[in-house]
Amino acid sequence: MIDDEYLLAALRIAAGHDPVPAHVSAAARDTFALRLAQADTAAPAESVATRDTRDADGPRLVRFATQDFSFDLEVTIGDGLIDLAGRVTPHPGDGATIDIRTPHLTVSRDLPSTGQFAATGLPPGWFSVVCHRPGFTPVATRWVRIRP
Amino acid sequence: MxxxxxxxxxxxxxxxxxxxxxxxxxxxxxxxxxxxxxxxxxxxxxxxxxxxxxxxxxxxxxxxxxxxxxxxxxxxxxxxxxxxxxxxxxxxxxxxxxxxxxGPFDPDPASLILEADEGRLLWQAVSALHEPCRTLLRLVATVPEAGTHQLAVRLGVPTGSVGPTRLRCLNKLRTLISQEETVP
CATH class of the missing domain: 1.10.1740.10 (RNA polymerase sigma factor, region 2, helix turn helix motif)
Structure with missing residues (x-):
């Protein structure tokens, strides 16, 4: 069984229509700069995926975790931009830093003893948070798409 | 290069x-x-x-x-x-x-239809279809931005029948190419 999308795409490719826009190819090439040579991957955990649905425009909470490390993220939107606040557990120790990454910019923060971090006014799109831990492999969340 | x-x-x-x-x-x-x-x-x-x-x-x-x-x-x-x-x-x-x-996933076998040679065979199959399928598939393939209304006007059918017709035509095309695949 061939899905409709594959059939349509195959017809369009063979017809030479629907060319991939240059900016999309450029973004794809630039994506390589986001490669981490070595990192543990934190996947979304089910438990705190959403808050009360009656608060449809309120912050969204999401947890990413490995077996022994977790990121709790709170996502809020203001004026079409993204605010991200979060906390890592357990605290990885002195000298740890956080990178909040998008394909366009990376915001770096020293991690205070509370394990909390925040960044505001980020462009909508794809996000990943990386915790650099002295003496250990960095931990990176999987990429998540956040749009208003 | x-x-x-x-x-x-x-x-x-x-x-x-x-x-x-x-x-x-x-x-x-x-x-x-x-x-x-x-x-x-x-x-x-x-x-x-x-x-x-x-x-x-x-x-x-x-x-x-x-x-x-x-x-x-x-x-x-x-x-x-x-x-x-x-x-x-x-x-x-x-x-x-x-x-x-x-977690990890395997590629859909159906995505092999995207190989260049398959596209050529697909268009041969489209030419073998009757109307309105031939015209409809040509339109959705060559004018990707065409909306339902535009397709209805070009095909001379009511707007409401474009979706079902499209499904029917894609099904016919699928049947045609799967028959070709089974021919030794």
Missing amino acids: SDHRLPEELLKAAADGDHSAWTGLVGRFGQRMWSVAHACGLNEADTADAVQGAWLRLLENLHSIRDPASVGAWLATAARREALLISRRGAGLRPHLCLPEG
């Missing part, structure tokens, strides 16, 4: 940090990823997001793709998965979060 390395060689080199190999993968497979994501009914901005998402999934999986030789099919599958996630996004919650689904 195109990169003549095999897909599995490009993947291995990219995983080892070779940016030119990554660029080679983009050149080789970027078009089909775009076309698949776009065919999921997304607008251009969301299609671009889906394609970028698929490349980010490749970054996450550079060392864990089970069959490196089929990285092209894997990327097309990833683009379709991200596009379908975006098109079903959120339950009205804002901001919309598209969380990655599940």
Whole structure:
């Protein structure tokens, strides 16, 4: 069984229509700069995926975790931009830093003893948070798409 | 300049940090990823997001793709998965979060239809279809931005029948090419 999308795409490719826009190819090439040579991957955990649905425009909470490390993220939107606040557990120790990454910019923060971090006014799109831990492999969340 | 390395060689080199190999993968497979994501009914901005998402999934999986030789099919599958996630996004919650689904996945066998030779055979099959399917499939393939209303006008049918007709025509095409495949 061939899905409709594959059939349509195959017809369009063979017809030479629907060319991939240059900016999309450029973004794809630039994506390589986001490669981490070595990192543990934190996947979304089910438990705190959403808050009360009656608060449809309120912050969204999401947890990413490995077996022994977790990121709790709170996502809020203001004026079409993204605010991200979060906390890592357990605290990885002195000298740890956080990178909040998008394909366009990376915001770096020293991690205070509370394990909390925040960044505001980020462009909508794809996000990943990386915790650099002295003496250990960095931990990176999987990429998540956040749009208003 | 195109990169003549095999897909599995490009993947291995990219995983080892070779940016030119990554660029080679983009050149080789970027078009089909775009076309698949776009065919999921997304607008251009969301299609671009889906394609970028698929490349980010490749970054996450550079060392864990089970069959490196089929990285092209894997990327097309990833683009379709991200596009379908975006098109079903959120339950009205804002901001919309598209969380990655599940763990490692294998490429859809159906994505092999995106190979160049298959497209040529597909168009031969379209010419063998009766109307309105022949015209409808030509239109949806060559005027991707055509809406339901525009298609209805061109085909001379009511707007409400475009969706069902499109489904019926794609089914006929699917039947036709699967018959060809079973001929020895």
